[in-house]
Amino acid sequence: MSSILYEQSLSFKRPLDFVFTYLADHSHMSDWAPSVTSASKTTPGPVRVGTHFDIQMRFGLSDLSLDYHVTALEHPQYIELKGKGETFSIVERLRLEGEGDHCHLLYQIEVYYQEPVSKLVRFFSPIVKSSIKKDLVYLQKALDQQPSSWKPTLWSKMGDRLLLPGMLHFSKKGFASAKDRWIGVTEDLTGRNIVITGPTSGIGAAVARQLAKLNANLIFVCRNEKKALIFADALEVEGYPRPRIEIADISSVLEVEALAARLLEKGEPIHALINNAGALFNQRGVSAEGLELSFATLLLGPFILTERLYPLLKKAGEARVINVSSGGMYMQAIALDDMEFEKEDYNGDKAYARAKRGLVDMTELWAERWKEDGIVVHAMHPGWADTAGVSAAMPKFYDWTKTWLRSPEQGADTVTWLAASKEARETSGLFWLDRTPHTTSMIPGTRSAPRHQSLLRERLEEYSQKLSAVASQSFR
Ligand SMILES: NC(=O)c1ccc[n+]([C@@H]2O[C@H](COP(=O)([O-])OP(=O)(O)OC[C@H]3O[C@@H](n4cnc5c(N)ncnc54)[C@H](OP(=O)(O)O)[C@@H]3O)[C@@H](O)[C@H]2O)c1
Structure with a gap:
């Protein structure tokens, strides 16, 4: 097995409590992440440890399906999720801190690949990282409430x-x-x-x-x-x-x-x-x-x-x-x-x-x-x-x-x-x-x-x- 690790810090002009609740509910992902085509919560009740999410993603020309679940939820500073796809698994860690109207996120994601895909990891690692980076740019824009461009194309x-x-x-x-x-x-x-x-x-x-x-x-x-x-x-x-x-x-x-x-x-x-x-x-x-x-x-x-x-x-x-x-x-x-x-x-x-x-x-x-x-x-x-x-x-x-x-x-x-x-x-x-x-x-x-x-x-x-x-x- 081999893995790709990606880490990034982000700051938002939004209250910590709001950002924690928003990010813990991964069903919001289809709204902010360009790579996610649909996302839904499959466990009833408020988000807690054990809550599952069905995430459908587009990566290059392939459609990927992921079953995510929350493995740690420490309000308002730590969220951990594990995701399982057909040929890979994911661990996502979100560490939050903040004061007043500002908050800071340390985002970390580790993607583990099984054999035989793991042998190719070094080839597609830059593409995976750039896709995650792009999603985080959109998360930043969404939480900063930057206007979308609605000019006719x-x-x-x-x-x-x-x-x-x-x-x-x-x-x-x-x-x-x-x-x-x-x-x-x-x-x-x-x-x-x-x-x-x-x-x-x-x-x-x-x-x-x-x-x-x-x-x-x-x-x-x-x-x-x-x-x-x-x-x-x-x-x-x-x-x-x-x-x-x-x-x-x-x-x-x-x-x-x-x-x-x-x-x-x-x-x-x-x-x-x-x-x-x-x-x-x-x-x-x-x-x-x-x-x-x-x-x-x-x-x-x-x-x-x-x-x-x-x-x-x-x-x-x-x-x-x-x-x-x-x-x-x-x-x-x-x-x-x-x-x-x-x-x-x-x-x-x-x-x-x-x-x-x-x-x-x-x-x-x-x-x-x-x-x-x-x-x-x-x-x-x-x-x-x-x-x-x-x-x-x-x-x-x-x-x-x-x-x-x-x-x-x-x-x-x-x-x-x-x-x-x-x-x-x-x-x-x-x-x-x-x-x-x-x-x-x-x-x-x-x-x-x-x-x-x-x-x-x-x-x-x-x-x-x-x-x-x-x-x-x-x-x-
Ligand atoms: N789906 C499309 O592709 C499409 C495209 C263009 C426009 N639209 C418009 O989008 C809107 C929603 O359509 P939809 O496709 O989601 O249809 P839908 O699944 O049949 O839902 C229609 C909803 O309107 C309610 N409704 C219908 N007549 C009603 C009445 N007389 N009084 C109170 N509630 C009434 C229905 O209630 P019940 O559950 O009691 O039946 C249901 O909740 C409609 O205005 C439709 O013209 C849809």
Whole structure:
């Protein structure tokens, strides 16, 4: 057996306690280390001696799988982990000390190779060391909260003009090439109230877990209480703060109004609202109040929730709204004269695209309206992610593209970044994919003029007033 030893000292302008907790949880690695493609904690409960992590890495052209486990945890000064791969094993030692807002890390890693690979160690030792060094550069940047570069690249600009390269960005390859430029999100969201709709599955569940890991105070908006309780229990068992659960069907105007009234009554500031709940409906359906389901779920529900929660967003002093839209919106313009798809034969893809386009329009309108209130508003596209929503609504597309689809965590990344990072506070009204702003229109005639956006807002408000009036009359 032979080994490679690498040691480096790093200093951060972050409190010792935070850095210790962050580094002990190796599931954060996929966020800050360029070589790590995915990382998850496989032992329930808070991180302690014996906690295991599943780490997937890319080294050169090969994919490596590692089972890590914590072998020593002496709060707040020492963390030791052992990792086991197919042909090698790792011992990692992290010694920390610090005072006030500064801390110092002595990082040491020893990689042991078994026969016959051990014979080649001296050849690939420089490559291994340079890969570790690169990861540590990114750890330094993440803990120093250096801004990521989100300037559009030549490739992303081409994607904004031509549909095909644009669509390649939506795959996991697009995610992997974008990730190379990023800095991990290491904000501490303790005390920040974040409302998220649709956290019980897919992208919403991944966002919820990513934000829980940053200590956010989550408020789940779900229609299925049982699913919500199971997920809240799971997060608690994993050692994260337990989310509060609010039940509401986003397609129901009355349920959304009642939810907003409950939150207003509580009066807690809302630091972020994530409008994520959604689905694509292949067949025309109607909501509890008889409205076409795509429109009711993907546009009207999020519209009412966001408008009603404005006082609580304003109260936060610094707040963000994140609207999960879709690249599908590129294909359609809004149809102000036929919001519920009554004048032509129903088409689920078109109805979905129009509603998602409407959400992007509202993003631009709210960004402008609320710019003096400390509220920024973002729309985003998660890319194509492997979720229950996609396999159920688009089974053929799913079968053809499944090896290209992103994981839900990769789809969730930009939502989490928009909700947590400092950079995302600096802009408003943009449409994001992979932490980069993109055009909102590829096809002429699909972009809405500001006066159409104002008209859209008026129509949506009329819907909610009308339905609330009918409901209050029927209660009399
Ligand atoms: N996956 C992709 O490739 C992709 C691409 C572009 C955009 N998106 C958007 O990303 C968002 C999440 O989609 P996903 O792929 O993660 O789908 P998913 O796995 O089906 O999750 C959808 C979530 O929304 C909730 N939801 C749906 N309708 C609701 C309603 N009427 N009231 C309350 N909650 C409701 C679901 O609740 P239940 O658990 O109760 O069903 C679930 O938690 C959607 O807005 C979708 O349009 C996804």
